[in-house]
Amino acid sequence: MAEPLFQRLCIIGLGLIGSSLARVAKERGGLAATVVACDTGPGVAARVAELGIADVVETDAARAVEGCDGVILCVPVGGFAGVMATIAPHLAPGAVLTDTGSTKGSVLRDLQPLLPAGVHLVPGHPMAGTEHSGPDAGFATLFEGRYTILTPPPGTDPAAVEKVAELWRRCGAMLETMDAATHDKVVAIVSHLPHLIAFTICSTADDLAQETQEQVLKFAASGFRDFTRIAASDVNMWRDIFLNNKPALLEMLARFSEDAQALGRAVRWGQADFIEDRIHRGQKVRKSLIALKQA
Numbered sequence: 591m592a593e594p595l596f597q598r599l600c601i602i603g604l605g606l607i608g609s610s611l612a613r614v615a616k617e618r619g620g621l622a623a624t625v626v627a628c629d630t631g632p633g634v635a636a637r638v639a640e641l642g643i644a645d646v647v648e649t650d651a652a653r654a655v656e657g658c659d660g661v662i663l664c665v666p667v668g669g670f671a672g673v674m675a676t677i678a679p680h681l682a683p684g685a686v687l688t689d690t691g692s693t694k695g696s697v698l699r700d701l702q703p704l705l706p707a708g709v710h711l712v713p714g715h716p717m718a719g720t721e722h723s724g725p726d727a728g729f730a731t732l733f734e735g736r737y738t739i740l741t742p743p744p745g746t747d748p749a750a751v752e753k754v755a756e757l758w759r760r761c762g763a764m765l766e767t768m769d770a771a772t773h774d775k776v777v778a779i780v781s782h783l784p785h786l787i788a789f790t791i792c793s794t795a796d797d798l799a800q801e802t803q804e805q806v807l808k809f810a811a812s813g814f815r816d817f818t819r820i821a822a823s824d825v826n827m828w829r830d831i832f833l834n835n836k837p838a839l840l841e842m843l844a845r846f847s848e849d850a851q852a853l854g855r856a857v858r859w860g861q862a863d864f865i866e867d868r869i870h871r872g873q874k875v876r877k878s879l880i881a882l883k884q885a
C-alpha cells in the first residue's frame with residue numbers, strides 16, 4: 591500500500607462529502623496514518639464514532655486540528671469564516687489547508703485573511719455528489735471518475751498543490767486547475783442554476799396544485815421526477831451556495847431568462863424552426879455528456 595499522504599488529517603464536517611473522504615481513508619488507506627473527524631452537528635460525532643470511519647472523533651475544531659499536517663473543510667460554505675476563526679490559531683506550521691466548498695471566491699474571501707504564515711491554502715471542489723446529506727449518506731466510490739477542481743491562489747507552494755491533487759487521485763478523481771472566478775462561473779451554469787431551476791419548478795407545481803386543488807404530482811412523468819431529485823437537496827448547503835456565488839449565479843440566471851423568453855416567444859408566434867433548433871441543441875449537449883461518460 592502507498593505511504594500515507596498525511597500523518598494526521600483532520601476532516602471538519604462529516605456529512606456526505608466529509609464522510610465519503612473518511613470512508614476512502616478507512617477502506618483503501620493511503621490518505622492518512624490518522625484521521626481526525628470533527629463535527630458539531632447534533633448527534634453527528636456520535637454517529638461517526640459508531641460507523642468507525644475515523645480514528646479520533648472531536649466536536650471541538652480547535653483541538654481537532656492540533657498537530658495535523660492536513661485539514662480539509664467539508665462544512666456548508668456559509669460556515670467557513672466561523673470555522674477558520676476557530677482553527678487559525680491552532681493550525682500547525684507547514685500544514686496544508688484545503689476544502690470541498692461549492693463556491694471558491696467566497697472560500698478565498700473567508701480563509702485567506704486569517705491564514706497563518708507557513709500554512710498552505712489549496713482550495714478544492716469535487717464535482718461529485720448526490721441529493722443526500724449527513725454521515726450515513728457518504729460512500730467511498732463517490733469521487734471515482736469525477737473531476738475535482740483546484741483553485742490555488744497565485745504563488746501557492748507547488749508541493750502543497752501536488753499533495754492535495756494526490757489526495758484526490760487516491761480517491762479516484764480526475765483533476766483540473768483554474769482560478770476561483772472562472773470556477774464560480776462554470777459551476778453557476780452547470781450546477782447552481784440547475785438547482786435554482788429545480789427548486790423553482792417544484793414550487794411552481796406546488797402552487798398550481800394548491801390553486802387547482804388537484805393532485806398534480808401523481809401525473810408527474812420522468813422529466814419532472816428528475817427535477818424533484820435535484821430539488822430534494824439540503825437546505826443549509828444550497829442557501830449558502832446561492833448567497834456565496836451571487837454575481838455569477840445572477841449573471842447565468844439573467845442569460846437563462848433571456849433564452850427562456852426567446853423560446854417562449856417562438857412558441858407564441860409558432861416559430862417551429864426556432865423550437866426545433868433548441869431541441870436539437872439539447873440533444874447535442876446530452877450526446878456530448880454521454881461521450882464524456884459523465885451522464
Ligand SMILES: NC(=O)C1=CN([C@@H]2O[C@H](COP(=O)(O)OP(=O)(O)OC[C@H]3O[C@@H](n4cnc5c(N)ncnc54)[C@H](O)[C@@H]3O)[C@@H](O)[C@H]2O)C=CC1
Nearest residue numbers: 603605606607629630631664665667691692719720723724
Ligand atoms: N452535497 C454535494 O453534493 C456536494 C457538496 N459540496 C460541498 O461540500 C461541503 C459539504 O457538503 P455536504 O457533505 O453535502 O454537506 P452535509 O450537510 O452532508 O454535511 C455537512 C456537515 O458539516 C457539519 N457542520 C456544519 N457546520 C459545522 C461547523 N461549524 N463545525 C463542524 N461541523 C459542522 C454538519 O453537522 C454536517 O454534518 C459544502 O461546502 C458543499 O457545498 C461539494 C460537492 C458536492
Ligand SMILES: O=C(O)C(=O)Cc1ccc(O)cc1
Nearest residue numbers: 692716717718719720721781
Ligand atoms: O446531485 C447532484 O445533481 C449534484 O449536482 C451534486 C453536486 C452538488 C453540489 C456540488 O458543488 C457539486 C455536485
